[in-house]
Each structure stands twice: as C-alpha cells, then as structure tokens.
Amino acid sequence: MSLYADGLKALTISDLAAMKRSGEKISCLTAYDASFSALLDRAGIDVLLIGDSLGMVIQGHSSTLPVTVGDMVYHSRNVAMARKRAFVITDLPFASYATPEQALANAASLMAVGGAQMVKLEGAKIDVIGFLVEQGIPVCGHLGLLPQSVNRLGGYKVQGREEQQARQIVADAEKIEQAGAGLLVLECVPAQLAAEISQRLSIPTIGIGAGVDCDGQVLVLYDMLNISTGKRPRFSKDFMADASSIEEAVRHYHQAVKSAQFPASEHSY
Numbered sequence: 290m291s292l293y294a295d296g297l298k299a300l301t302i303s304d305l306a307a308m309k310r311s312g313e314k315i316s317c318l319t320a321y322d323a324s325f326s327a328l329l330d331r332a333g334i335d336v337l338l339i340g341d342s343l344g345m346v347i348q349g350h351s352s353t354l355p356v357t358v359g360d361m362v363y364h365s366r367n368v369a370m371a372r373k374r375a376f377v378i379t380d381l382p383f384a385s386y387a388t389p390e391q392a393l394a395n396a397a398s399l400m401a402v403g404g405a406q407m408v409k410l411e412g413a414k415i416d417v418i419g420f421l422v423e424q425g426i427p428v429c430g431h432l433g434l435l436p437q438s439v440n441r442l443g444g445y446k447v448q449g450r451e452e453q454q455a456r457q458i459v460a461d462a463e464k465i466e467q468a469g470a471g472l473l474v475l476e477c478v479p480a481q482l483a484a485e486i487s488q489r490l491s492i493p494t495i496g497i498g499a500g501v502d503c504d505g506q507v508l509v510l511y512d513m514l515n516i517s518t519g520k521r522p523r524f525s526k527d528f529m530a531d532a533s534s535i536e537e538a539v540r541h542y543h544q545a546v547k548s549a550q551f552p553a554s555e556h557s558y
C-alpha cells in the first residue's frame with residue numbers, strides 16, 4: 290500500500306477484497322481524464338474504471354468496437370496521473386486479447402504506460418485470464434451484457450433471463466474466480482442472478498444494471514451526470530437532478546452506493 294505525503298493511502302485489491310468481507314459496498318465510476326479523476330478521487334470514489342465506453346461517450350461512435358489499445362493507454366494515463374487514493378482499472382478493448390500472448394502485450398502497455406492497476410476483459414476467457422494472472426497482472430472479469438459482442442448479441446439487452454443462460458453465467462463466474470481474477474463486473478443481468486453470484490464468489494462483484502446485492506456498483510460517469518448523448522439506460526440515474534455541482538452529484542452517488550440506496554428496484558431487472 291503506497292503512502293502519500295498527506296497520509297492518504299492508495300487502495301489496493303486487498304482493500305477491495307476486505308470491503309466485501311466486511312460488507313462495505315464498493316463505489317466505482319468511469320473516468321477518462323485528469324480533471325474528473327481528481328474530482329472523483331476527492332469525492333471518495335473507490336475505483337476509477339477507464340472503460341472502453343469512451344468510444345461512445347468521448348469519441349461519438351455507436352459501439353465500443355472502434356476503440357484501440359492506444360486510446361485506452363492515453364485515457365488511462367490521464368486518469369492515473371491525477372488520482373491519489375482510487376484503484377485504477379482499464380478495459381482491454383475489442384479484439385486486443387484473442388490469445389494469451391496478445392493479451393499480455395496489451396495489458397503490459399495499459400499498466401506500464403497507462404498506469405492501470407488491473408485490466409478488465411469481457412467474457413469467460415479462462416486461458417487468457419489464467420495467463421495474465423500468472424504473469425502478475427491483476428484481472429477483472431466481465432459477464433452478462435458484453436458490449437464488445439453487441440453484433441453477436443443483437444443489441445444491448447438484458448442477459449441471463451432464461452434459466453439455462455443464467456446457469457451458464459454462474460458457471461463462468463466460478464471459472465473466472467478460479468482462474469485468479471480479483472474482481473468481476475456483472476452487466477445487465479437480473480438482480481436475483483447477480484445476488485446469487487455475489488454470494489457464491491469470494492471475489493467482489495461490481496454491478497451495472499445488476500441490482501443492489503452486488504458488492505459494488507459502477508455507472509458511466511456521463512450517464513449519472515445526465516450529459517450522455519441519446520437515452521440513458523434504465524439502470525442509470527441522474528444524480529445532477531438534486532445536486533448543485535458535479536462534485537455534489539458524485540458525493541451523492543458515493544453515499545447512495547455505500548448505503549445500498551442505489552440501485553433501487555426501478556434501476557434493476
């Protein structure tokens with residue numbers, strides 16, 4: 290655990306695991322630049338995710354597929370530079386982890402140049418996850434709605450509504466934990482399924498559209514600030530509605546996650 294001049298301790302993966310054990314919810318938001326990184330860190334947000342959602346909210350694409358490793362390194366570095374306490378996770382973008390060797394080369398760039406403390410990848414790529422962990426790279430899994438597979442899935446839809454698919458997601462979650470992942474994002478799955486997975490795993494789960502029983506919550510920053518283009522997904526909430534500044538909105542989100550007031554049933558499936 291690194292110690293800064295002001296005595297503020299930077300969070301590590303062990304701290305996040307301890308939060309799950311003690312029942313303290315983990316707050317996470319996406320971040321893409323230094324100014325928001327510093328603001329979110331100041332507001333107490335535990336985890337900053339440099340998400341490939343930046344392809345949509347920063348670059349204006351209609352999916353995350355055009356995002357490159359170079360884009361992720363650039364935004365990750367901007368965020369990592371400015372934060373003091375928050376844990377930094379960066380997405381491996383589309384088609385950047387097809388083999389263990391390719392995943393290692395790209396994860397190494399995200400960490401060594403981008404300043405990421407952990408990399409996140411979509412799907413049950415057990416061989417890739419195991420290899421990265423073996424090389425000393427912390428990995429966050431991601432199950433449920435996989436935006437990099439939008440063309441295969443046929444849209445941004447809730448996953449795991451049918452029993453057979455739900456059982457597959459549970460099995461994949463257990464394999465991801467066994468492969469050595471330290472965290473797992475669950476996106477757009479029924480709240481009851483996410484609750485079951487969160488209970489079965491010893492690693493923390495971070496939900497987005499996955500109900501209140503996940504060990505933590507994440508939202509795309511610009512959705513909760515209500516400045517995204519297009520319609521906000523049902524699972525997000527406009528925290529600017531009752532706030533007089535961006536920092537106040539972020540603090541309200543942090544408190545709402547910590548107290549399990551967010552997400553409510555209207556944000557869940």
Ligand SMILES: Nc1nc(=O)c2c([nH]1)NC[C@@H]1CN(c3ccc(C(=O)N[C@@H](CCC(=O)O)C(=O)O)cc3)CN21
Binds near residue numbers: 509
């Ligand atoms: N601004 C933004 N916010 C996000 O949460 C987000 C991104 N971009 N880009 C990458 C993915 C795409 N995501 C999305 C996008 C749309 C829905 C959506 O409209 N879902 C429907 C549910 C449909 C159903 O019931 O199956 C909804 O009404 O919420 C969900 C996730 C989540 N991620």
Ligand SMILES: CC(C)C(=O)C(=O)O
Binds near residue numbers: 341476
């Ligand atoms: C929404 C989160 C989980 C993400 O992967 C992203 O922002 O890219």
Ligand SMILES: [Mg+2]
Binds near residue numbers: 341342380
């Ligand atoms: Mg992503």
